[in-house]
Amino acid sequence: MQQVGSRELKNRLGYYLQIVRNGARLLITDRGRPVAELSPIGEQGEVRVAAVDALLSELAQTGEATLPRGKGFKAVRALRRRALTLSDVVLEDRR
Numbered sequence: 001m002q003q004v005g006s007r008e009l010k011n012r013l014g015y016y017l018q019i020v021r022n023g024a025r026l027l028i029t030d031r032g033r034p035v036a037e038l039s040p041i042g043e044q045g046e047v048r049v050a051a052v053d054a055l056l057s058e059l060a061q062t063g064e065a066t067l068p069r070g071k072g073f074k075a076v077r078a079l080r081r082r083a084l085t086l087s088d089v090v091l092e093d094r095r
Contacts, residue, residue, distance in 0.1 A: 003027045006035070 002019070004026055009016055016026060016038070025039040041049070059065035084092075 001025050001027050001037075003029060003034075005032075006030045 002024060004016060006028055009026075009028055020026060020038055020040055023040055025037060027034055028036040028038060056065060056067060060067045
């Protein structure tokens with residue numbers, strides 16, 4: 001099992017996720033102490049994901065949760081303000 005520090009994992013997450021996708025397991029350490037293990041999902045993980053999906057569907061049907069609709073975020077139009085902008089304030093302060 002490969003060992004990686006938390007800072008190194010944060011800085012190169014994509015690289016280490018690719019290693020895990022290829023079937024390897026990682027031992028994650030913080031200041032030299034083991035704190036977590038990162039491994040591919042496998043069958044047991046897929047069952048858990050399915051269970052969470054079923055629970056979310058049940059909560060949505062009873063009205064206790066609202067599931068997202070569509071993909072991404074809606075387009076947002078810019079707010080128009082008649083007050084000074086931050087740039088104006090900074091420029092005024094420099095004078």
